[in-house]
Amino acid sequence: MKSRYEVVIGLEVHVQLTTKTKIFCGCSTEFGQSPNSQTCPVCLGLPGALPVLNRQVVEYAIRAGLATNCSIAPHSIFARKNYFYPDLPKGYQISQFELPICEHGWLDISTEEGGDKRVGITRIHMEEDAGKLLHNDVNSSSVDLNRACTPLLEVVSEPDMRSAEEAIDYLKQLHQIVVYLGICDGNLEEGSFRCDANVSIRPWGQKELGTRAELKNLNSFRFIKQAIEYEVERQIDVIEDGGEVVQETRLFDADKGVSRSMRSKEEAHDYRYFPDPDLLPINISSDWVESVRKDLPEMPVEKLKRYQSDLGLPAYDAGVLVAEKGVAKYFETLVALHNQPKVCSNWIMSEVLGALKEKNIPISACPVSPELLAGVLKRIDDNTISGKIAKTVFEEIWNTGKNADQVIEEKGLKQVTDSGAIEAIVDEVIAANPGQVAEFKAGKEKLMGFFVGAVMKASKGKANPGMANQLLKKKLAE
């Protein structure tokens, strides 16, 4: 769908960090506690309180910068962003302005045409979160400051994206990266990963950017895509009607699928940024950066390569396994216990992910641990059970938490491998189906499936299918 206008999108993502305590005080960052139970004079902004920087936040910022190809500033400073709002206790937010901790990074995304494209990351900086406002009724609101002073990284992209799809690809990658780095839990609904989109349009060929609108309140990838597409249409309509796009902030209403103007950016504050005199500059040695680099976990891009080159998995499998950090971890744990990567991959992709999807639970809550699953795979390998029976065993483990051996024992699912026993069943089947035997001997070789099926049925699925096949062939050839 090519229109007369080029779409230009820049994204600002606020990543809430999973440090145990807040960025400038020792209060817990735990989500969902009773209001104002995780506060102290510092994060309450009480008179006389002073901030003290949490070193872990700086380390997480360095990780994020390295994973997005940024340069890490050896010298950066905190600045105060001044404005009044009830969820901002000090009347200013401690953020970074002139000397952010990371700059000039990039991520490669795939374009609609099928190629790769580089999206620049202008900067990443550290800042504190504000509290939460809860609107009680028309006349009153309540302020919960548990979230105040929670550490955030703000990741600002260059306006390099040209479609909602590209924006989503960028966001999904960034999301994957921060989860992989272990610095963010990536929970969009809870607000751990917040995206604001700056959208503008311009006639094809125009160098100047059009006036942009900022879209806020986008808490799922689906809504982000919807909101961007809606905004593009809206701006095109405005222009085609002869109007001008106004620089403003718009809130997306997910229920109605539309956005409304929140406030005009022209009225927006002069934040009067200045270096925060209560905090020292952050000096980061190259030694520190190198030690963080060394300790970086293996990132999705690297895993993709490794799963294919070292473990021999096809690209598709690798892609599925790597998409979520928890799944990759599950896979790697499983392979360490049962060194058949493709078998493991198959089982995860079909049984594990299938069941998780059906029951709508995350991998972290999967009742079948890699250890339990390895137990099943081992029993297939040593012929105790067939691949088909194994699926039943898996389901039973899922529901009861017992291990493979327990289930096989209790349910009597042991494969029959005694050739004598199978031979007896084969004889029975042959005797019971003279018509099909005759057809088979006459050349209808497809009927082998029927005979194997019959043997499996008679043995209640426990006959080793390979052996059944072999013995049938032998007997039918007689």
Next chain:
Amino acid sequence: MSFESFTIQQLRKKLVDGEVTSVELTRACLDRIKETDERINAFITVCDEQALAAAEEADRRLAEGDTPLLTGIPFAVKDIFNTLDVRTTCGSKILDNYVSPYDATAVQKLRQQGAVIVGKLNMDEFAMGSSNENSAAGPVRNPWDEDRVPGGSSGGSAAAVAARQVVATLGTDTGGSIRQPASHCGVVGLKPTYGRVSRYGVIAYASSLDQVGPVARTVEDCAIVLGAVAGYDPADSTSVDQPVPDYMENLAAGVKGKKIGLPKEYFVDGLDPDVKKAVEQAIETYRELGAEIVEVSLPHTDYSVACYYLIATAEASSNLARYDGVRFGVRKDEGEGLIGMYQRTRAAGFGDEVKRRIMLGTYALSSGYYDAYYLKAQKVRTLIRQDFLDAFKQVDLLLTPVAPTPAFKLGEMVDDPLQMYLSDIFTIPVNMAGTCAMSLPCGFSELGLPIGLQLIGQPFAEAEILQAAYAFEQASDFGERSPQL
């Protein structure tokens, strides 16, 4: 028994010897305050109950034996220090009802040393002022002449010591707020190097300039209190991890062989003749004590006041944003809307001088003006600091007047804020440079008003200026006179 003339060491001896109990001492102190404070108005809050409870506890500890030096001795602190369970107003209506849930670190340290806190001292609102006329609790009067100001913003801290209500107090100094009132009230006041004492729990005015310091009648008492509160505090990122020396150790070392610099920019025409005479005599005394007097130059002195009133007000405009009526303090609810509530609360809660400085600071930081004002002022500040560091390559300390005139009359400068600002002209540069200085009595005017001299030391050389001050104090008797109340 009257304890007013005793020093900390003398009070200590009486307590340890059992001649007096902390409860008796504290009661006498509270009585003295009751007798005198209606006229002086040095105190905003007197906390009798808590003080007597602390005194009882101190007596228990004294009876058991080994106790820290300040045990059982009554002190008071400027109402800018957060004190647990005792009102902290900062001299402002907007904090009229504010009771802090925590103690400032400096207060904690005093308490750990056994001190008994008897009350919170009057001050210019949010530490903005040089006369203590900007207080929501009314002006403080100079004990030497009740028609005159005690100086500010730690007016209460200095007046309480001069009036012998308490043996020593804590104040804060951002542009001279300890030294200037100490000078006007004939007592000793010290502003430590920036970062020497923790600012945690001190209500912030100008974060890069504020420092906590002692006010007392003697140099030795200042040394004792400084030693009690100084030191690195992990809760204050700007406090410096430098060991605290024993300030008492070489107090009597004298000044033989020391080089004392006289910055020529501080000795210009327009200095009050009484001030000029007293300071010149003090210089002579130092010569007699064996110091070498050298003329030096601090070339950027003239820019200091302008610089200060851009940086301090900019920081203040941000620091005072939290007084919005939402979580604590006074709130003006009547009427509609959030912005309306902010405006009504702050309009009613802040005094004129505070509003003036918030507006000035907001302007200096605003888009289009930031570079020309705030940024430029910070650059000049570096030059001012360099002036001092250069001077200290030639001399060990500097000697200057504290204030251009002795204490002026109440109401005399209230209508001329800029004139009021100029009264800090000798003290401000020290805060800009971040180094230490003290004020001690060096004479009296024809009208009998105290005149102070300022000793400025190198960063973290508090011991050195205390030594020089002590030498002068021993060679003179200005500190021994007391106002007739």
